[in-house]
Amino acid sequence: GFFIFFLIKGWVRSVRAQKANLFLHVNDGSSLxxxxxxxxxxxxxxxxxxxxxxxxxxxxxxSPHQNQPVELEAQQIHVVGECNPVDFPFxxxxxxxxxxxxxxxxxxxxxxxxxxxxxxxxxxxxxxxxYFKENGFVQIHTPVxxxxxxxxxxxxxxxxPSGPQNEEEENFFSVPAFLTVSGQLHLEVMSGAFSRVYxxxxxxxxxxxxxxxxxxxxxxxxxxxxxxxxxxxxTKVMEDMFRSATEHVLAHxxxxxxxxxxxxxxxxxxxxxxxxxxxxxxxxNRSSEKFAFPTDWGCDxxxxxxxxxxxxxxxxxxxxxxxxxxxxxxxxxxxQDHPExxxxxxxxxxxxxxxxxxxxxxxxxxxxxxxxxxLEDTYSWYLDLRRFGSVPHGGFGLGFERYLQCILGVDNIKxxxxxxxxxxxxxx
Amino acid sequence: GFFIFFLIKGWVRSVRAQKANLFLHVNDGSSLxxxxxxxxxxxxxxxxxxxxxxxxxxxxxxSPHQNQPVELEAQQIHVVGECNPVDFPFxxxxxxxxxxxxxxxxxxxxxxxxxxxxxxxxxxxxxxxxYFKENGFVQIHTPVxxxxxxxxxxxxxxxxPSGPQNEEEENFFSVPAFLTVSGQLHLEVMSGAFSRVYxxxxxxxxxxxxxxxxxxxxxxxxxxxxxxxxxxxxTKVMEDMFRSATEHVLAHxxxxxxxxxxxxxxxxxxxxxxxxxxxxxxxxNRSSEKFAFPTDWGCDxxxxxxxxxxxxxxxxxxxxxxxxxxxxxxxxxxxQDHPExxxxxxxxxxxxxxxxxxxxxxxxxxxxxxxxxxLEDTYSWYLDLRRFGSVPHGGFGLGFERYLQCILGVDNIKxxxxxxxxxxxxxx
Numbered sequence: 062g063f064f065i066f067f068l069i070k071g072w073v074r075s076v077r078a079q080k081a082n083l084f085l086h087v088n089d090g091s092s093l094x095x096x097x098x099x100x101x102x103x104x105x106x107x108x109x110x111x112x113x114x115x116x117x118x119x120x121x122x123x124s125p126h127q128n129q130p131v132e133l134e135a136q137q138i139h140v141v142g143e144c145n146p147v148d149f150p151f152x153x154x155x156x157x158x159x160x161x162x163x164x165x166x167x168x169x170x171x172x173x174x175x176x177x178x179x180x181x182x183x184x185x186x187x188x189x190x191x192y193f194k195e196n197g198f199v200q201i202h203t204p205v206x207x208x209x210x211x212x213x214x215x216x217x218x219x220x221x222p223s224g225p226q227n228e229e230e231e232n233f234f235s236v237p238a239f240l241t242v243s244g245q246l247h248l249e250v251m252s253g254a255f256s257r258v259y260x261x262x263x264x265x266x267x268x269x270x271x272x273x274x275x276x277x278x279x280x281x282x283x284x285x286x287x288x289x290x291x292x293x294x295x296t297k298v299m300e301d302m303f304r305s306a307t308e309h310v311l312a313h314x315x316x317x318x319x320x321x322x323x324x325x326x327x328x329x330x331x332x333x334x335x336x337x338x339x340x341x342x343x344x345x346n347r348s349s350e351k352f353a354f355p356t357d358w359g360c361d362x363x364x365x366x367x368x369x370x371x372x373x374x375x376x377x378x379x380x381x382x383x384x385x386x387x388x389x390x391x392x393x394x395x396x397q398d399h400p401e402x403x404x405x406x407x408x409x410x411x412x413x414x415x416x417x418x419x420x421x422x423x424x425x426x427x428x429x430x431x432x433x434x435x436l437e438d439t440y441s442w443y444l445d446l447r448r449f450g451s452v453p454h455g456g457f458g459l460g461f462e463r464y465l466q467c468i469l470g471v472d473n474i475k476x477x478x479x480x481x482x483x484x485x486x487x488x489x
Numbered sequence: 490g491f492f493i494f495f496l497i498k499g500w501v502r503s504v505r506a507q508k509a510n511l512f513l514h515v516n517d518g519s520s521l522x523x524x525x526x527x528x529x530x531x532x533x534x535x536x537x538x539x540x541x542x543x544x545x546x547x548x549x550x551x552s553p554h555q556n557q558p559v560e561l562e563a564q565q566i567h568v569v570g571e572c573n574p575v576d577f578p579f580x581x582x583x584x585x586x587x588x589x590x591x592x593x594x595x596x597x598x599x600x601x602x603x604x605x606x607x608x609x610x611x612x613x614x615x616x617x618x619x620y621f622k623e624n625g626f627v628q629i630h631t632p633v634x635x636x637x638x639x640x641x642x643x644x645x646x647x648x649x650p651s652g653p654q655n656e657e658e659e660n661f662f663s664v665p666a667f668l669t670v671s672g673q674l675h676l677e678v679m680s681g682a683f684s685r686v687y688x689x690x691x692x693x694x695x696x697x698x699x700x701x702x703x704x705x706x707x708x709x710x711x712x713x714x715x716x717x718x719x720x721x722x723x724t725k726v727m728e729d730m731f732r733s734a735t736e737h738v739l740a741h742x743x744x745x746x747x748x749x750x751x752x753x754x755x756x757x758x759x760x761x762x763x764x765x766x767x768x769x770x771x772x773x774n775r776s777s778e779k780f781a782f783p784t785d786w787g788c789d790x791x792x793x794x795x796x797x798x799x800x801x802x803x804x805x806x807x808x809x810x811x812x813x814x815x816x817x818x819x820x821x822x823x824x825q826d827h828p829e830x831x832x833x834x835x836x837x838x839x840x841x842x843x844x845x846x847x848x849x850x851x852x853x854x855x856x857x858x859x860x861x862x863x864l865e866d867t868y869s870w871y872l873d874l875r876r877f878g879s880v881p882h883g884g885f886g887l888g889f890e891r892y893l894q895c896i897l898g899v900d901n902i903k904x905x906x907x908x909x910x911x912x913x914x915x916x917x
Contacts, residue, residue, distance in 0.1 A: 070716040072682065072878050090683030091625060114878040116716070141716075142853070142879035149877050167870040168877065170682040179679070183628040190618055197519060200611040204908040205633060205668075205691045206646075206706050208915040218634075219651035222644055222695035223667060233695060233705075234915035239651060240633075247908060247917065251607070254500065254598040255518030262690065263633045267650035267661060277661075278634050288498040288544070288569075425570070442595040442917060449577050449596065450500050450542040451570035480632040480675060487636045487662035489675065489870060 064120040067133055069096055072171065073113050073144075075153060078105055085138075087115060093177050093316045097124065100135035111153035112144035112171060156324065159476045166480060166488045174325060177317035178477060181310060182465060188309035189261055189282050189461075192302050198257040198284065203244030205263065208236045209439070216267035217242065218277075240265035243458060245392075246443060248285040249423060252454045253446050259284040261461070269484045273473040274415075276462065278482040285423075285456035292407050295420050295455050296380050299409055302459070303378070303417075307331055307468055318469065326470030341370055341381045348373070358401070359385045362408075367415045376412045384408075391433045392443075394422035394455070407457070414467045420457025427451065492548040495561055497524050500599065501541050501572075503581060506533055513566075515543060521605050521744045525552065528563035539581035540572035540599060584752065587904045594908060594916045602753060605745035606905060609738060610893060616737035617689055617710055617889075620730050626685040626712060631672030633691065636664045637867065644695035645670065646705075668693035671886060673820075674871060676713040677851060680882045681874050687712040689889070697912045701901040702843075704890065706910040713851075713884035720835050723848050723883050724808050727837055730887070731806070731845075735759055735896055746897065754898030769798055769809045776801070786829070787813045790836075795843045804840045812836075819861045820871075822850035822883070835885070842895045848885025855879065 071089035078084075083105045086095035098117050109115070119135040126132075150165050151157055151172055162169040169175045193200065206220055218240040222233050232238065244260040251258040264281045282302075286294060311318060311331070322329050345356040345366055354363040362370075362381065371379050383403040386395060393404035406421035424430045427447040431437070436444055465477040475481040480489055499517035506512075511533045514523035526545050537543070547563040554560075578593050579585055579600055590597040597603045621628065634648055646668040650661050660666065672688040679686040692709045710730075714722060739746060739759070750757050773784040773794055782791040790798075790809070799807050811831040814823060821832035834849035852858045855875040859865070864872055893905040903909040908917055 070684065070880070090627065112878045114716075114880045141881065142875075142877075144878045145876070167678045167873055168681070170679050171878070176682050179629065179683075180627060182630070186628055186630075187618065187622055190615065194615055199518065199608060200614055201607065201907055202610070202614075202691070202708060204706060204910060204917075206693075206910050206915060207908075207917065209917060217651045218648045218661075220646045220648055220668065223647035223665070224645075233646075233697075233912060234910065235913045236915060237651065238910075238915045240648065250595045250917070251598055251907075253596070254604050255607075256498065263630070265634075269661075278632060280630060288542075445595055447570075448573070449570075450540045450572045450599070452498070452542045453569065479629055479679075480635075482632060482634050482662070482666075484661055485663045487634060487664060487666045489632075489635065489637060489678070 064122070066118070067121045068116065068118045069098070069133060070116045070141075071096075071114070073109060073111055073115055074173075076109055076111065078102060083109075085109065085115070085117070087117060088176075090176060092180070093173060093320060094129075097126075097129055097132040098135050098138075099132055100138060104135060104138045106138065106140060108140040108143045109138065110144050110146045112146070112149045112151065113140055114142035114144075115140055159325065159471070159473065163475060170479075174320065175476075177314075177320045178465075178469075178471075179479065181314045181317050181469065182477065182479075184313045185306055185310050185461075185465060186261070188306040189302070191309065192305045193257075193259045193284065196257065196298075196301075198259045199251070199255050201244075201248060201251050201258050201260050203241065203247040203260040203262065203283075205241055206234070206238050207241045207247075208234065208238055209246060210239055210242075216269070218265050218267045242266060243281065244283050245285070245456060245458065248283055248456060249392075249443070249446060249454070252285045252287045252452070252456075253450060256287045257284070271483055271485065273475070276474055276478065276481055276483050279474075279478070280461035281458045282461055283456060283458040285454055287452050287454040289455050290422070290453045292382055292405050292422060292455070295422070295457055296382075296407055296409075299380075299407075299418050299420065299457055299459070300378075303409075303464075306464070310468065321469040321471065326472075329470030331468045341366075344370060344373055359387070361388050364415055367410045371410050371412050371415075378409055378411045378417070380407055380409055382407045389421065391430070391436065392421070392423050394424045395429055405455070409459075411467045413470065414463045416460075417463050417467060418457050418459045420455065422453070422455035425451045425453045492550070494546070495549045496544065496546045497526070497561060498544045498569075499524075499542070501537060501539055501543055502601075504537055504539065506530060511537075513537065513543075513545070513563075515545060518604060520608070521601060521748060522557075525554075525557055525560040526563050526566075527560055528566060532563060532566045534566065534568060536568040536571045537566065538572050538574045540574070540577045540579065541568055542570035542572075543568055587753065587899070587901065591903060598907075602748065605742075605748045606893075606897070606899075607907065609742045609745050609897065610905065610907075612741045613734055613738050613889075613893060613896075614689070616734040617730070619737065620733045621685075621687045621712065624685065624726075624729075626687045627679070627683050629672075629676060629679050629686050629688050631669065631675040631688040631690065631711075633669055634662070634666050635669045635675075636662065636666055637674060638667055638670075644697070646693050646695045670694060671709065672711050673713070673884060673886065676711055676884060677820075677871070677874060677882070680713045680715045680880065680884075681878060684715045685712070699911055699913065701903070704902055704906065704909055704911055707902075707906070708889035709886045710889055711884060711886040713882055715880045715882040717883050718850070718881045720810055720833050720850060720883070723850070723885055724810075724835055724837075727808075727835075727846050727848065727885055727887070728806075731837075731892075734892070738896065749897040749899065754900075757898030759896045769794075772798060772801055787815070789816050792843055795838045799838050799840050799843075806837055806839045806845070808835055808837055810835045817849065819858070819864065820849070820851050822852045823857055833883070837887075839891075839895045841898065842891045844888075845891050845895060846885050846887045848883065850881070850883035853879045853881045
C-alpha cells in the first residue's frame, strides 16, 4: 500500500483516551463531518479539550469503521489554541438547544447545529444567485440608504452621522434618509432597461417586536420581470426559484439539512409543490373554522387565515392571488374588475411560516398611477419611469430567513441569521 | 430555407426611415448589442422614437451586414410605451458623458454606457462569489447594523427609528447602533469555526466629502483565512481573486468592457500582475520626487506616495507590507521586530485608484491583545475569541467600486454604483 501524508487544522469536537490509544474528532468547518484522528496515547496532552484548536500531521488511511471512509493516524499533534472546558459555554457530548446557544452570538458558530445552519445559508445564497444568473437576470445592488419611504411601509429607521450634531446643520444627505424596507422601486428603475433584474440584500423594519417571526434587519430576494402582463409569469418564477434553490441545498448540504430534520425538527419535510388560488375568501367563508378576524371581502388576510389556507390545501405552498385593490400599495396594478375591484397581487403562503413571498404586477399606466394621490410631489421620478418607454412589468420579494425557516423547520427566525437584530438587542 | 418566428421586446435605440424600409435597433438589456429590425415603411409609426418600448414579431434571418449575425424582418411592431423625444433627457445618436447622465439617476440605466456598467458590475459580483465558492469559503452575511464602532474608524452613521421619539425611551436597540464600516470583526467570529469565510455587502462612512473617490455607502469584499501565519498567504488570495474576477469579467462582458476602454477611457488596460514590497519607505526616500507629506519611518503613506510607488513599479498593482505598528488598529498582529516595530499588515495599491485592498494578520495572542488598552470593556467578546480555541488568522477587504474603477478606468466612483450616496445627495 501507500501512505498519504496529511495535515488537518481544526477544532476538537471529541476526545477519548484509551489505554494505548487516543481518539480525536477534528472539524475544520468545511462540513458537519469531523475527521477521526487516532494517536498513540503518548501524544495526549491536557490541553487537548473540546473546542481547542489543533494542527495534526500524520498519514491518512482507510478506516475500519463503516460510517467514515478514512481516518488520520497522527504522528504529531500541536494545540494552537487552548479552550478551558470550565469557562467554555458548550460542553462535550451535550446537544445544546438553539435557544441556549443563541445566548453566545460570538461562539455559537462552534456548535454543530449553527455551523450547519451557516453552511446551509451560504449554499442557499449561492443557489439564489445561480438561479437568477442561469435565467438571465442582472443583479442590481439596490441602495440601503434611501430618501424614499417606499409604501409608507410601517416603521422606518432613520440615518444621521453619530456624535454631537451641529444644530444649524441640515441632514447629512440634505433630506431625511432611511434604511430601505424594499429594493422594489429601485429595481423598477432598472426594469426600464433590462428584461429581468434582481437584488439580494439586507432590508430593515424598526418594528418594536421580539417575536419569533420578526427581525429589524433581514434579507430579501427581490426580482422584477419586464414585459409581463400575467401574474402566472411571476408565480412561475417564484415557484422555479423556490424549487431550484431547495433542490440545490438538499443536494449540496445533505448532512447539514439532515441534522435539522432529525434533531432540531424531527419529521420535518420540504415539499416544493405549489397550488394557485384566487378564491381564498370563499374557502375561508365556507369553512366551519371560527376565526378571530373577519373574513369578509375587503378585509386583509391574517396569520390565522393564512395558516388555515395552507392546511386546507394539504400543507403545501399555496399562492393567493388578486387581493382587494384598496388593501394594496399604490404601485399594484389595477385589475379594473367590477364590482370586486382587485389588484393583480399575489402572496405565497407556506407551511409553518405563513407569508414567504409577496408580489404584484406594477401599474405601468401613467394615467391610472397619477389618479392615485400624492405621487406628483414625492415620486415624480417614479412617474417618469411611466413617461418614458414604460413597459408592463411585475415582481416579488421573498424573505430569505423565512425561506430558511421553511425548509429547515426552524421555529425562531433568530436562529437562521448569523447576527440577529431586533428591538433591545444588537449584540456585537 | 426555413424561418424562425421571433418576438423581441425591448427599447428602441435607433430609428432610420428610408423610402421603402424602416430600420430599428431594439435592445432588451441582455447585452450591449441591439437587434436590427427591418420593416416595410408602412409599419412606421410616429410613436417609434428613441427610448420607446416595443414588441416586434417577425422572422429572423441571416443579416447581409458583417457586424451582425442576424436581423429581424418585422411583420408587426407594437409600441407599448411611448417616449417623447423632447422631454427625454437622452438624445438619439448622441454620446452623453458620464457626468451628464449622472444627473438622471432613474433613467441613466437606459444609456449604453451605464447599462454596460451595470452588466459588468453584476458579472463582477458573480465572479467574486464564484472565486470564493470554488476555493472553499463560506459566505457570511455580516450585519449592517452593529453596536461596535470597529476600529473607531472615522465617521459613523447612527440608526434610530424615524418619527417623533419618545423622550423617555432609550435607544431602539437599548444601546447606540451604527451602520457597519467593516464586517471584519464579525468575520473573525466565524474564523473560530470555519477555515475560510467571506462577506460581500454594503459598508458605510459618514464622510463629509463629495470627492470622486468617496461614497457614504459602498460595497466591500472581505475575507478571513484561519490557520495562516504569513502575509503571503493573504496576498496570494488577494491576487488570485483579483486575477480570477478580472478574467471572468473580460471573458463574459467583452463588448461592455470594450465600450469603456474605447470610448470612456481610451487606451485603458488592465494588468493583473502584482509585485510585493516591504521597503516602500526606502523607495520613497531614495526618490528625487518632492512630496508634500513626510516620508519618514512612522508616517503613514499618503495618496501621493501610493501613486509614486505604483508608477515606480511600472504601473502595475503593488503590495506594500509591514507598516509601523503604531499606525495600525488594535487587531493587527505585532511582528515584534525591533527596533522598527511593525505590524503584519498589507495594502494593495493599483494604478489610477491607489489603495484597493487593505489587510493584516490578526493578533491571535490573548496576552498581546490585552496589553493594548480599552478592550476589556467594549470588546470582551472579541477577547473571548482568543480565549477559546484561538487560531492564527488574517484577512483583508477590497473596495468593490474601486475595483470596478480600476478595471474600467472610470475616474469618478459615482459612475460605478447604481445609486450613489454621498454628503448632500441621496437621490431616489
